Amino acid sequence: MISSNSWLKSHRSFLLTIRYLRQRSKSQVPFHESPSTSSDHERSTRTNETVDDRTIEESTTKRKALQVAVIGTPNVGKSAITNCLVKSEVCPVSRLIDTTRSNLLTSLTEEDFQLVVVDSPGLIRVEHAKKDIGVHPTASIITDPDKAVEKAEHIVVVYDCTHPGRYIHHRVMHMLHRNSHIPSSLVINKVDLLKDRSQLLHLTPILTAGKVGGEAIALKPAHIGKLGVVNPKHLKGLREMRIHTKDENISPELQGLYRELMDKPTHKCNWSDTKRLFLNTLGWPNFDSVFYVSALTGEGIDGLRDHLSKLANTVNMWRYEEDIITNKNMHDLCIEHVRAALLDCLPGDIAYRLKVRIVEWMPPDDSNESLRIVTEVDCEKARWGKLVARRVQPDEVGQRLQSLLNQPVMFQVHIKHKGKLVIVEDEEFESD
Ligand SMILES: Nc1nc2c(ncn2[C@@H]2O[C@H](COP(=O)(O)OP(=O)(O)OP(=O)(O)O)[C@@H](O)[C@H]2O)c(=O)[nH]1
Numbered sequence: 001m002i003s004s005n006s007w008l009k010s011h012r013s014f015l016l017t018i019r020y021l022r023q024r025s026k027s028q029v030p031f032h033e034s035p036s037t038s039s040d041h042e043r044s045t046r047t048n049e050t051v052d053d054r055t056i057e058e059s060t061t062k063r064k065a066l067q068v069a070v071i072g073t074p075n076v077g078k079s080a081i082t083n084c085l086v087k088s089e090v091c092p093v094s095r096l097i098d099t100t101r102s103n104l105l106t107s108l109t110e111e112d113f114q115l116v117v118v119d120s121p122g123l124i125r126v127e128h129a130k131k132d133i134g135v136h137p138t139a140s141i142i143t144d145p146d147k148a149v150e151k152a153e154h155i156v157v158v159y160d161c162t163h164p165g166r167y168i169h170h171r172v173m174h175m176l177h178r179n180s181h182i183p184s185s186l187v188i189n190k191v192d193l194l195k196d197r198s199q200l201l202h203l204t205p206i207l208t209a210g211k212v213g214g215e216a217i218a219l220k221p222a223h224i225g226k227l228g229v230v231n232p233k234h235l236k237g238l239r240e241m242r243i244h245t246k247d248e249n250i251s252p253e254l255q256g257l258y259r260e261l262m263d264k265p266t267h268k269c270n271w272s273d274t275k276r277l278f279l280n281t282l283g284w285p286n287f288d289s290v291f292y293v294s295a296l297t298g299e300g301i302d303g304l305r306d307h308l309s310k311l312a313n314t315v316n317m318w319r320y321e322e323d324i325i326t327n328k329n330m331h332d333l334c335i336e337h338v339r340a341a342l343l344d345c346l347p348g349d350i351a352y353r354l355k356v357r358i359v360e361w362m363p364p365d366d367s368n369e370s371l372r373i374v375t376e377v378d379c380e381k382a383r384w385g386k387l388v389a390r391r392v393q394p395d396e397v398g399q400r401l402q403s404l405l406n407q408p409v410m411f412q413v414h415i416k417h418k419g420k421l422v423i424v425e426d427e428e429f430e431s432d
Pocket residue numbers: 072073074075076077078079080081092093094095096097098099100101120121122123189190191192193293294295296297
C-alpha cells in the first residue's frame with residue numbers, strides 16, 4: 001500500500017501538509033492611525049481626501065500596460081522566462097518538450113505599469129501532436145500560439161542558445177512575417193550554459209540578419225553589455241558569414257507560396273511549406289532589441305522587463321485586477337503543474353500518456369485550515385504506476401501550488417491502474 005507507515009517515515013509521503021501563514025495582500029494592510037484631536041482628524045481626513053483624489057487622478061493618467069506574447073520552439077524556456085517576468089512560478093516548467101499545452105495569461109502590476117505576458121505552447125507539427133500527444137489538430141497546443149500573437153502588442157521570440165540550429169525556426173519566421181506590424185524582441189535564453197559567451201557575437205547577426213531596431217548591428221564589445229568583454233579576434237570571420245535578409249530570401253519562384261502562406265495563420269500552414277519558404281532564411285531583420293538572459297539565474301530579465309515597460313501604452317484602467325497573477329482556472333492550472341512534475345521525473349513515452357485529474361478540491365473549513373487537493377494519476381500499465389510512485393515528489397508539487405494559491409495546501413496524489421490504487425512495497429522504492 002502506498003501509504004505504509006515505514007514509507008511515510010522515509011519522508012516520501014504522498015500526503016503533504018504545509019502550514020503557511022497567508023500574507024496580507026496590500027489592500028488588506030490596515031491603516032495605521034495615530035492619535036489625534038478631532039479637529040486634527042477632520043483636517044487630516046479632508047487633506048487626505050484632496051491628496052487621495054489627486055493621487056488617484058494622477059496615477060490613472062500615468063497608468064501604462066503592455067500585452068506580450070512569448071513564442072518559440074518547444075523547450076527553449078518560454079514558460080521559465082514568463083515566470084521570471086511576472087515574478088511568480090505560475091507557469092508549469094519541465095525538462096521535456098510540450099509542457100505547455102495552452103496559452104497561459106499572466107500579469108504583474110507594479111506601480112504604474114501592468115505587464116501582461118501570454119506564455120504559449122511550443123510550435124510543433126500536427127503529426128507530432130496527433131501521434132505523440134494524442135490530440136486533435138484543433139487542440140490548443142496547435143492553435144494557441146497564433147491566438148497569443150493576435151492579441152499581442154509585442155512579441156517576445158525565445159531562442160535557446162544551446163540549440164545547434166543557428167537560425168530562427170521557420171514556424172517562428174512565418175509568425176513574424178505574418179504579424180510584422182507587431183514589434184518584436186529576440187530573447188536568447190540559457191546563457192548560463194554557455195562556456196564562451198563570445199559565441200553570442202557570432203549568433204546575433206545570424207538571428208537578426210544583421211539588423212536590430214532598423215540599424216545594422218555594430219559589433220562592438222560594448223554591445224554585449226553585462227555578458228563580458230569580447231575578444232576582438234572573435235569578430236573575425238563575421239564578414240564571411242552569409243547574412244540573409246527578408247528580400248534576398250524570398251526568391252521569385254517562392255513569391256506565390258509566400259502570398260498564399262501569409263493569408264493563413266501558422267497552424268493552418270503545412271509544416272513542409274513553411275520550411276520550404278524559409279529554408280534559406282536564418283534571421284529576422286526587424287527585431288527592435290536583442291536580450292541575452294538566463295531564466296534559471298534571472299540574469300538579464302530585469303533589463304527585458306524594463307524594455308517592455310518603456311514600450312507600454314497609456315491606459316485608463318488596468319486590464320486585469322492588480323492582484324491577479326493569471327486568469328486561468330485554478331483546477332486546470334493545478335493539473336498542469338502535476339503533469340509538469342510527471343514530465344520532469346519520468347521518461348517521455350510514459351509521462352505523456354498519464355492522465356491527471358482532480359478528484360477532490362476541498363476549501364478550508366472550521367476543522368481544517370488548508371485547502372485539500374487530491375489528484376489522481378491514471379496509468380495504463382501497473383509498471384508505470386510503480387515508477388510514478390517511486391519518482392514523483394508530491395511535496396514539491398504541493399509547495400508549488402501553495403505558493404501559487406497563496407494559502408495552506410494539503411496535497412495528495414493517488415496513483416491508479418485500472419481503477420485500483422497502485423501499491424508500492426518499501427523495497428521497491430530502493431530499486432529505482
Ligand atoms: N540552464 C537553464 N535552463 C533553463 C533556462 N530556462 C529554462 N531552462 C530549462 O529548460 C527546460 C524547458 O523550460 P520551459 O520553460 O518549460 O520551456 P518551454 O519553452 O516553455 O517548453 P514548452 O512549454 O514545452 O514549449 C526546463 O528544464 C527549464 O528548467 C535557463 O535559462 N538556463
